[in-house]
Amino acid sequence: MGAETEEQPHGAAVVADGFGLKGPRGWAFRKVSFRAEPGTLVAIEGPSGSGRTCLLLALTGRMRTKEGHAEVGGLALPRKMAAVRRITALGQVPGVSELDPAFTVAEHLRERALLQRRYDGSVRALLRRPAERAAASRARIDEAVAAAGLDLDALPKGERTSVRDLERLEALRLSIALALMGRPRLLAVDDTDLKLSDADRAEAWALLRSLAASGTTVLAVCSEAPEDALHITTLAGDDTAEPPAATAKDTAPATGTRLAKDTGKDTAPDATTAAEDTTAEDPATAAEDTAAVGETATGGTTDTTTEEGAADALAETGRA
Template identity: 75%
Template sequence: MDSPHGAAVKAEGFGLKGPRGWVFREVGIDAAPGSLIALEGPSGSGRTCLLLALTGRMKATEGHAEIGRHRLPKKMAAVRRITALGPVPGVNDLDQSLTVAEQLREGAMLQRRYDAPLRTLLRPRGDRRATARTRINEALAAVGMDPATLPKGERTSVRDLERLEAVRLSVAIALLGGPRLLALDDLDLKLSDAERAEAWALLRSVADRGTTVLAVCSEAPEGVTVLRTGAAAPAQPRTGRHTGKTAPARPAAAGTGGPKITWGLPPGNDTDPAAPAPAPAPARPEPEKPGPEAESAEPRRDEPAAEPAEPAAEPATRTGTDNDEDEKGADDALAETGRA
């Protein structure tokens, strides 16, 4: 397999803002081709989003970066063509139902179909298979993986692989396309100290071949360029053979220098965390409820005074004296009209 020339990684004021606030911002880096870069920090600090943004898989919202000679976020498609993802959980997971041989053949087929020149598709099928087999063997040799040492050889199921062997397989598939930048996420996840040392030795060997490597981890070893996420960056990064230059120190909120990453604020908070919190609004006094004395007070002026109650109606049944008087009154009225 040809040794590709690695891509330089540069960024200035690089940032990404999501609907819940800043994921990362003010990222600055200047790494030479063939560098081994460790993106170090705790889980949830935005390190995976930065990895995807630097490989053209996620669009940044401020600043710019350059991968090779391709400027982000404008040339995302061009950056994707020269970069490859190793293991990134939730993005390009291995198919647990396939065998190692099937997974490798699938990776070679996809690379040939989408990344290879059109003329390669016109070659005879036998030639294409032979070329794919050669590239697979070279990729396996580059990551130090020998399928013959697996329990069932190439017929070993992917789900039966140890964590370190799964990492080797993912990196081998990524190298089939000859990328200039290789990016990996959660490199040291579920690895022992000895396995972690082997994984970093693997990435260092890939960088020695000329490919720039960017790896997300919780703790980076000595001899690599380190960008620390989530917390304050160290005054001077740990550098090794393929580190390249780091960005000059710029003033930051935390007062740090070197390669600087100022990470996003907590979800839902777009303000400066160092700013004092606003004073709470004074509580409005509640109106006092009228007591019994107020209810017995004089009526309000805007309400009309209550009218006096009407006298009760007289009962319909009267005594005998009253009836006699009524009859005499009727006779007198008839006499006046001449009807008596």
């Protein structure tokens, strides 16, 4: 009974103070400072290429930062990146936790259930009879699907619908359902409002609000944040600029945030493992310079192509 209680969603407080990440071509973001209480909806707002995704990955223990510090659920970053990964989960993050377009919805859900049982299940759970384990997995799938608002019966072919045939909002709901199967304390979603109609955008934010209201802290990268979220705005500018204030309505105020310019693509390659929610330890080979693709170059020159930035980042992680 105690184990079941521990698995219930309970948000993680997030605190950042002078948080910064530097790559081989400059700063991806810098001097980020804010505080979010458990169960807060945090919107990381800014133009594409301003380091939003890098900040998201750094706050979930997927990228190693260079300056300042942050805490997620009382766990210090970057020192306890592996522990932070165990209490956080990624929804959609291009290049890191993407859905496989060839998989069906059911295949994605079953695969994630198997991974959760393998890496996060207790010894007692592993000793259950196969029928009991299957029932527990089905219950976890149903719980996550319901929380994400994904209506399987409304899909063109039900659970057998391929990811490539999903509408944008349905794919977003599926990625969130997969993340919720780990019952994380913090959920992170990239490109929340990308290519969504006004109606679908409203539904997406309503979903994230409901998850935050249920107790899970939510970090969402977006181009335009809703007024009731805690705003963390990323801006392009020089290192001497004054940090802009982060604002929010009906949430705890942030002390301010600022990000240095990042002229490349702000979607970073996975700096840890392919299975982001597992209990794998923080690899010792996570290089200090694992950073954003396409940062600002030094000496007054800038990176002009995302391809060059991506090559640099992959070389730094040894995956080129």
